[in-house]
Amino acid sequence: AQKVTQAQTEISVVEKEDVTLDCVYETRDTTYYLFWYKQPPSGELVFLIRRNSFDEQNEISGRYSWNFQKSTSSFNFTITASQVVDSAVYFCALSEATSGSRLTFGEGTQLTVNP
Amino acid sequence: DAGVIQSPRHEVTEMGQEVTLRCKPISGHDYLFWYRQTMMRGLELLIYFNNNVPIDDSGMPEDRFSAKMPNASFSTLKIQPSEPRDSAVYFCASSFSPSGRIGELFFGEGSRLTVL
Numbered sequence: 001a002q003k004v005t006q007a008q009t010e011i012s013v014v015e016k017e018d019v020t021l022d023c024v025y026e027t028r029d030t031t032y033y034l035f036w037y038k039q040p041p042s043g044e045l046v047f048l049i050r051r052n053s054f055d056e057q058n059e060i061s062g063r064y065s066w067n068f069q070k071s072t073s074s075f076n077f078t079i080t081a082s083q084v085v086d087s088a089v090y091f092c093a094l095s096e097a098t099s100g101s102r103l104t105f106g107e108g109t110q111l112t113v114n115p
Numbered sequence: 116d117a118g119v120i121q122s123p124r125h126e127v128t129e130m131g132q133e134v135t136l137r138c139k140p141i142s143g144h145d146y147l148f149w150y151r152q153t154m155m156r157g158l159e160l161l162i163y164f165n166n167n168v169p170i171d172d173s174g175m176p177e178d179r180f181s182a183k184m185p186n187a188s189f190s191t192l193k194i195q196p197s198e199p200r201d202s203a204v205y206f207c208a209s210s211f212s213p214s215g216r217i218g219e220l221f222f223g224e225g226s227r228l229t230v231l
Contacts, residue, residue, distance in 0.1 A: 033218050043204070044118075045222040091158065095218045101146050101210050102171065103218055105158040 002027045004094050004106035012112045013082055021077040021109045023092030031097035034075040039089040082113045119223035121207050127229045133195040136226045139188055140209030149182055149192050150206040197230045
């Protein structure tokens with residue numbers, strides 16, 4: 001069975017601090033996809049990134065970066081120089097190749113960035 | 116382009132009443148998902164459709180819940196009769212299936228349901 005764990009329920013930082021959101025996953029499949037979604041106060045979830053299990057290269061997009069380590073079954077998300085607009089709930093998710101776009105979400109991490 | 120459109124945004128009803136939530140997916144998308152979000156259980160997949168056909172409804176909690184997708188541009192999630200434990204935010208999401216877009220779901224703003 002697949003499972004995603006986000007142990008950090010809430011994180012509070014001051015603007016311009018760097019912050020890392022942790023994600024640990026479980027799956028028996030060798031082919032799978034990992035995702036991060038953002039849920040701002042307006043409510044709708046917004047797709048941020050997808051990685052497949054064969055691509056462990058870290059990725060950077062502006063102030064966002066993702067660290068995928070199969071050895072520890074982790075897919076962590078770092079926001080550099082956080083801003084108030086980054087305040088949101090962030091979800092990590094997993095999809096096994098056999099289940100296509102069927103995502104299993106973690107519990108979410110509420111990030112609050114204070115001015 | 117319009118995103119996923121859900122209605123109503125908010126619904127307050129009394130226990131035992133029928134509730135119908137509606138969703139219009141993004142044009143051209145071939146997958147449609149219904150998720151439920153609660154504090155206790157997080158985001159749960161209830162059911163999803165591919166080309167209007169239900170593929171997996173194993174997440175539908177009880178027979179009180181039913182979902183339909185009569186055409187590519189409309190889906191409903193119905194709860195009859197509703198109970199207080201059904202109170203949640205219900206999200207509809209759609210996606211386009213090419214392998215390069217797997218898991219890239221587009222979510223609506225959700226329908227917040229309160230059952231008194």
